[in-house]
Amino acid sequence: MYDIACDLVENKVTQSYFSYAVADGQKGFKATYWNNRERSDEPVTTVQITNPFKITTAGNHEFASGVKLEGFSARYETEFTAPATEEIVFKSGATGYFELFVNGQSLTRYNNWRTLPSRIAYTVEMGKTYKIEIRYAQLNNWQANLEFDFGKEVAIDFNNLIRKLEGIDVVIFAGGLSTQLEGEEMPVNYPGFKGGDRTDIQLPEVQRHCLQALKAAGKKVIFVNCSGSAIGLVPETESCEAILQAWYGGESGGQAVADVLFGDYNPSGKLPVTFYKDTTQLADFEDYSMKGRTYRYMTTDPLFQFGFGLSYTRFKIGEASLDKISIKAGEELNLTIPVTNTGNRNGVEIVQVYIKKTNDPDGPVKTLRGYKRAAVDSGKTTAVTIPLNSSAFEFYDATQLKMAVTPGEYEIWYGNSSAIADLKKITLLIKN
Secondary structure, X not given: OOOOOOOOOOOEEEEEOXXXXXXXXXXXXXXXXXXXXXXXXXXXXEEEEOOOEEEEOHHHOOOOOOOOOOOOEEEEEEEEEOXXXXXXXXXXXXXXXXXXXXXXXXEEEEEEOOOOOEEEEEEEOOOOEEEEEEEEEOOOOOOOEXXXXXXXXXXXXXXXXXXXXXXXXXXXXXXXXXXXXOOOOOOOEEOOEEOOEEOOOEOOHHHHHHXXXXXXXXXXXXXXXXXXXXXXXXXXXXXXXXXXXXXXXXXXXXXXXXXXXXXXXXXXXXXXXXXXXXXHHOOOOOOOOOOOOHHHHOOOOOOEOOOOOOOOOOEEEOOOEEOOOEEEOOOOEEEEEEEEEXXXXXXXXXXXXEEEEOOOOOOOOOEEEEEEEEEEOOOOEEEEEEEEOHHHHOEEEXXXXXXEOOOEEEEEEEEOOOOHHHEEEEEEEEEO
């Protein structure tokens, strides 16, 4: 069975007050349209909108009869008498120019090339009437879209969801973030998100609570996390049996996820970023020091290390060998690493090589300087050779004020993630 379960970010649902809106003695909003972007000259038409807005020109649909698909504008007007003294929210999304007024005061204004969710909180007094006005214009060659509703927020109750899942043991929860929430210069303002930026790295609270409710109900939960960046998933490691990091997969992403979940494909991906536990592991945004940042300078353990990734089989990394025990600056060498598939399925391991310059207190803890995919059949061993050219040993030299290969001892760490527990070490001497 399928259920939407919860919103991406809203920890409450909105009880619509659209039915309380009255314009010219009729329920809803009065919509006036012009076939220009300036709302000037004579309007082309006026109509009454009696349901929350969800209007689009997609599929060559007009906003109203006689309104052009491009180069038009609109004004939506109504009056709302508050049934109680409380905080209400205005929820909107628009592709184009959008501005919301209450009693002549502009609450939000933006020009946008895509429809993004926006939430504005506003306190009203019982019995008082408020004039609501929306100004809209289609811009450039963008498709025109407009969504709008308002009302009171009430807490989400997961009991109904749990009742629907009676008799079901395993739940696949597809959640995470969205390109509607994180991006550059976006009119988005929700807990954890501001203007397209993230103010914390936790999973949105409503999803976290939903996963905890599923766990408490005895469900086995597989969490498919969609995001374009790292998420602090510490609570989810406790509420979920498995986590699949799906990123933003595009139109074939669903098929790829299904292939992994059903075992038709044996995953081999590795994290290209560090997944921190939470924001306490991140330095202040305005502190430009690299201390503690990324796997290269972290001295504490994150939740999931850079380069980490599981498979449906297991691999053992053997003892590596170098074809040279010492080199001169500018020379290359090869590192050969035996990889054994100790599991029951054929699979692919990503062998990783990190370099550290010994006795370099200001240098990175380790830096990825080589990797290779190794396909290994169950029960078999494959020798993986990774070439390390001269640039693999380049680090910043304060005496020369530049990146350089300097004489000295270097540590070569190899394994299947950047975690020290997953790495083995071999040393190399670079001579003058």
